[in-house]
Amino acid sequence: MKRFQCHCGQEVFFENRRCQRCGRHLGYDPQRGTMVALAQRGGDGWWCEENGVAYRLCGNRLNYGVCNGLVEVGDSNPLCVACRLNRTIPNISIPQNLERWGRIEQAKRRLIYGLLELGLPLEAPVAGYPRGLSFDFLEDQRSNPAVPQEFVTTGHFKGVITLNVLEADDVQRVWQRELSSERYRTVLGHFRHESGHYYFELLVPDRQGFMALFGDPGQPYGQALQRYYNQGALAGWENDYISAYASAHPIEDWAECFAHYLHMLDTLETAAARGIIVPLSDVEPIDRLLQRWDTLAVSVNELNRSLGLQDAYPFVVTPAVADKLRFVDAAIGRYEAVPT
Ligand SMILES: [Zn+2]
Ligand SMILES: [Zn+2]
Ligand SMILES: [Zn+2]
Incomplete structure (x- = not known):
């Protein structure tokens, strides 16, 4: 997660709806990927103070208070x-x-x-x-x-x-x-x-590369899950899988790796934004991300242990798991390369 500031200079967070210091209403603009400080200027519209972009608050904030997303005024959908x-x-x-x-x-x-x-x-x-x-x-x-x-x-x-x-x-x-x-x-x-x-x-439109790393996604799913719940994870799963559950079926292995890829990117971005690690480049190669994650994940766990808490990231990225995370990275990269 990036760092954000209110118009008054106070640090504000992704989850915030109000600045603690100046009291301005805050919201998240997903198009610009940033938190913005708002000033009410008549009607039912809210306006971004700094640049005059007009927003409405998400309907789920207005009606239920469960969101801090913003909707551009030109958007006809009341929800973010x-x-x-x-x-x-x-x-x-x-x-x-x-x-x-x-x-x-x-x-x-x-x-x-x-x-x-x-x-x-x-x-x-x-x-x-x-x-x-x-x-x-x-x-x-x-x-x-x-x-x-x-x-x-x-x-x-x-x-x-x-x-x-x-x-x-x-x-x-x-x-x-x-x-x-x-x-x-x-x-x-x-x-x-x-x-x-x-x-x-x-x-993953092409299944050949996937099968070489994860196994056949066409394996009967119900049977595989039943086997996992009756007999537990595959013996020695720790070497080849990020979690016990990932060994249940190739598709579960993919979903677990996809989740861990997102965990890794978000945590690295947060650490870089807060000066805990040196900044990430826009095109940080996956090998470098994995290397940096290896070090950061240990540090995060050690910090938790210092506070008497359980490990924040109770997982080990083995070489076999790293190969699968490389596959996830390449699959996402390829998707971006395809014009829509
Ligand atoms: Zn403020
Ligand atoms: Zn919303
Ligand atoms: Zn799943």
């Missing part, structure tokens, strides 16, 4: 680029759901920040573009006995990313993490993983 991808929002007649939804949107905006920085397509499905991306935030009977679904699983199917809103509850998520013997479970991690499934079709 992140919120317009929502197909199903949580049932906010249940009081806890508004807070859960706010946490979900915060993580989703950070996902979208990363995807936009990579130049990946980000459109809701419409008549002319049925391959778009959308989100369902659903409850099951564990959080709401009135809904028909007994169990909602977080996942991706045909462009729809489903997240169980319970994942926004820390206690529930950590409980689920322990139950699944996972080392890491966050809402942002879910989004990065599931978006990997979505982009697979767009980024």
Whole structure:
């Protein structure tokens, strides 16, 4: 994440809606990739003070207070680029759901920040573009006995990313993490993983190179997942996979690697922006990124241990995993090179 400043000079953050120092309203402009300080100038419009660009606040901020995205005034959609991808929002007649939804949107905006920085397509499905991306935030009977679904699983199917809103509850998520013997479970991690499934079709049209590294994506999926849940990860998975779950199926391995690629880029960018590491160039080669990530990830874990916390990045990027991250990098690079 980059660093941002209010018009008054105060440092402000990606999640902020108000400057602590001068009280100006803040919002994120996804087109320009920056936070902007706003001044209300009549009507229902909000205006960027510095350059006069007119914005509206995202409808999900005006109505529910769950977003800080901005919409350019000329845009007829009342929702920001992140919120317009929502197909199903949580049932906010249940009081806890508004807070859960706010946490979900915060993580989703950070996902979208990363995807936009990579130049990946980000459109809701419409008549002319049925391959778009959308989100369902659903409850099951564990959080709401009135809904028909007994169990909602977080996942991706045909462009729809489903997240169980319970994942926004820390206690529930950590409980689920322990139950699944996972080392890491966050809402942002879910989004990065599931978006990997979505982009697979767009980024990996040629399966030959993929198969050499990840295996056959056509392997029966249901059987593979059943095997993983019954018997656990493949023996010796630590050498070839970033996580135990990645060994369940080649497509899960890809989604995990895609998520880790986004983790790596965002964390490196944050560290560079804050002067913890030397700045990244715009075309930092993947080998150099991997090298720098190797050092930074250890430092981040050591910092956490100094504070008595668990490792922030409890993973090891082995040479085999590094090859897969190189593949993800090349796939994203190739996509950018294709004129749309
Ligand atoms: Zn300010
Ligand atoms: Zn929004
Ligand atoms: Zn998956």
